[in-house]
Amino acid sequence: MSFSATQPMPDSLLAQARAGDRDAFATLVRAHQGSVFSIGLRMLSRRDAAEDLAQDVFLQLYRKLESIESLEHLGFWLRRVAANLAIDWLRRRPYSDTQPLEEGAEIAAQEVAEDPLMSRELMRLLGELAPHPRAVMLLRYQEDRDVAEIAAMLDMPVNTVKSHIKRSLTALRGQMIGAKLIDCEELP
Amino acid sequence: MNENFEDELRRRLRAVDAPEGFAERLMAALPAERKSTVVAFVPKAAHPARHFGVPAALAASLLVAVFLGVRVANDREIEQQKGIAASQQLMQALRVTSQKLDLAYEAVNSPPTAGDEENRS
Numbered sequence: 001m002s003f004s005a006t007q008p009m010p011d012s013l014l015a016q017a018r019a020g021d022r023d024a025f026a027t028l029v030r031a032h033q034g035s036v037f038s039i040g041l042r043m044l045s046r047r048d049a050a051e052d053l054a055q056d057v058f059l060q061l062y063r064k065l066e067s068i069e070s071l072e073h074l075g076f077w078l079r080r081v082a083a084n085l086a087i088d089w090l091r092r093r094p095y096s097d098t099q100p101l102e103e104g105a106e107i108a109a110q111e112v113a114e115d116p117l118m119s120r121e122l123m124r125l126l127g128e129l130a131p132h133p134r135a136v137m138l139l140r141y142q143e144d145r146d147v148a149e150i151a152a153m154l155d156m157p158v159n160t161v162k163s164h165i166k167r168s169l170t171a172l173r174g175q176m177i178g179a180k181l182i183d184c185e186e187l188p
Numbered sequence: 189m190n191e192n193f194e195d196e197l198r199r200r201l202r203a204v205d206a207p208e209g210f211a212e213r214l215m216a217a218l219p220a221e222r223k224s225t226v227v228a229f230v231p232k233a234a235h236p237a238r239h240f241g242v243p244a245a246l247a248a249s250l251l252v253a254v255f256l257g258v259r260v261a262n263d264r265e266i267e268q269q270k271g272i273a274a275s276q277q278l279m280q281a282l283r284v285t286s287q288k289l290d291l292a293y294e295a296v297n298s299p300p301t302a303g304d305e306e307n308r309s
Contacts, residue, residue, distance in 0.1 A: 026215050033206035119200050142201040
């Protein structure tokens with residue numbers, strides 16, 4: 001079985017995984033591993049830590065499959081656990097302080113062919129945000145979740161999510177303009 | 189524009205692939221059998237101490253309650269008796285005082301006798 005996150009998966013897959021079908025569980029992992037790993041990577045700024053985090057998230061999922069009601073709920077659950085676990089890990093050890101974002105170039109090369117400098121700088125600036133706003137920005141722009149969903153995932157009021165987005169956008173844009181990576185004309 | 193910047197963010201923050209072989213390493217690390225978080229109800233084997241534990245505790249509680257009740261009732265009765273005795277003593281004292289006052293009143297209001305007059309002169 002092979003499904004990507006963009007392909008629709010049959011609902012029976014979850015039931016099969018719950019019944020102990022390891023192949024079905026592996027299919028669920030493959031469909032969501034990129035998303036969970038990316039949250040870890042951009043939150044913790046380290047590939048090894050991101051892989052550890054993703055493993056931890058999927059191990060938790062394996063133990064708690066009974067509580068997952070649907071494939072939609074699965075996506076919500078994985079993002080929620082990944083983001084909150086990353087925030088928790090950052091509280092214990094500030095990864096971004098100890099390790100510069102040397103993966104920035106790698107990520108940039110992988111996802112956006114043009115202007116890797118801009119991508120690298122964006123990753124660096126994102127890494128400078130506090131853990132909660134960083135998680136909000138990733139769930140909003142990487143995972144394309146709406147404000148209400150982000151609020152539910154991070155257990156915070158909707159207005160706080162909106163405020164984090166507004167402030168982070170202003171800060172990122174300001175710094176990108178300062179670094180002459182985007183045009184001043186792009187200001188509203 | 190703001191939307192342009194947001195679109196740029198979306199484009200540059202697309203999810204990246206997990207490291208090669210991630211799923212395989214994860215599956216190898218999974219326990220052989222998944223432990224269900226739903227705990228089935230399994231009646232436990234009867235154990236003498238557990239079997240009699242609850243009734244014994246209830247009986248002990250009942251005994252303590254009865255003992256305390258009797259003790260409280262006794263204490264109340266003793267207090268009542270003390271109260272009655274004190275009240276009787278008070279009444280006795282009042283009666284004695286009243287008798288003394290009556291005697292004094294009679295002594296003051298009775299007409300003087302001949303002997304009394306002689307004593308005065």
